[in-house]
Amino acid sequence: MNGKTLFRGSVGVKDLREFIVKWFKRATIVLVGACEIIYEGRASSKAGKATRLIIIKEDGTVLVHESRGREPINWQPNSTITVELVNDVMTLKAVRLKPKEVLKINMSLTDEVEALVVSLGSGKFEISGTEEELVEYLARNPTLIGEGVELVSREVITPYGRIDLIFRDRLGSLILVEVKRGVADVDAAFQLKRYVDYYKSLGIDEVVGVLVAPEATPNARKILSQYGFKLKNINLSDVR
């Protein structure tokens, strides 16, 4: 934890090139000003002139926010940044090579921007309630899947995808388990089907499919019962 304000104030766009060069990679630059934005890459977009919030992080991440929503209207993660002047317009160019993408932010030389340069810290961050946790819990408590059930393996990679958990029941049948931390949808049900199909294609017929999730959508339940798979309603709050 540290953090310090390195600059706070208004900057003329004509001085912005030098300003950005000075602070880029040394701190997080926050700008507020009128700009026009052009993006070309996997897709392309054009944002007409308006006042927006621009964040340039130390790792080259650029975010452009408007007044609403969690998502930036434009962005560029982990980019190389250059600033150039062409015909009375300052252009901040953020380039990424993989995928090849270019984000251009244009500002008029006659305008001003509000600028804030700060050194941001980084604290300890702990998260709980992920799918991984639920998988871990099931691995340690196989009886949640069924009586006399034993863990065989975890995160098994196949050409059909990665199987979260594999157990074996008392009769020797394999139990393939797909885990979802939220509502399971048709996609989750078919993911399970894929894995069961794969094992059957290997000539292993004694295979059972189980979907573990707090709940499932109607279509997902339909598909599960259609293929003879079981839904185990297990919630993350049961774990915690």
Added chain:
Amino acid sequence: MNGKTLFRGSVGVKDLREFIVKWFKRATIVLVGACEIIYEGRASSKAGKATRLIIIKEDGTVLVHESRGREPINWQPNSTITVELVNDVMTLKAVRLKPKEVLKINMSLTDEVEALVVSLGSGKFEISGTEEELVEYLARNPTLIGEGVELVSREVITPYGRIDLIFRDRLGSLILVEVKRGVADVDAAFQLKRYVDYYKSLGIDEVVGVLVAPEATPNARKILSQYGFKLKNINLSDVR
């Protein structure tokens, strides 16, 4: 397009409650200061004390950023915000009801924060190069799928998922098309399989599966050939 700076400066945390109440929903509030963050909802997280960038948008969106990465470490879209004082700690509480989630940002009363209050504008925004565009293009140019092919329908909803496009070839067979604007993976290949299976389950056997994408992963290609599906390499740049 408008935009104006309404406040710029340092604010003592003891005055921050009044400050936030004053500006919230009237403008976008940008804060930089030491904070500890607690989140409880679908999952839960705790971020230790560090200097972070906090954005409070007019619609109640709260974003907390550190010095790296496109993603905020914590957030709350579209929330109700309250500010309270407990034991020399100011807590900004952002609550969302669906799903039920609470984000708490704690700050010490003895600290100061850098604050910037701005009115952000909103400009015209146009984007091109989406999957929808590619679907549209194929619908208008069925010969890209094959000679003598005719469009039957678009975005067909089934219990197995939504089929992007359905064509009919000269022999009367249905052609089910799944479209991906980027690299198609195993999931895309199996999505197609689902749709074909569904039509066969309806007793319609003359069904062909086609995946349209600029490229596909090796496993995806393997699955496609295994089920006798075709990959049509079509790129969005061909469209534009």
Added chain:
DNA sequence: GGATCAATATCGAGA
């Protein structure tokens, strides 16, 4: 309001 799916998704883990 629920279900389904795209996204410039981003991000991280594993081979």
Added chain:
DNA sequence: TCTCGATGTTGATCC
């Protein structure tokens, strides 16, 4: 590097 799947995914659309 590529592939694959999770995400507190968010956001939009369609029923």
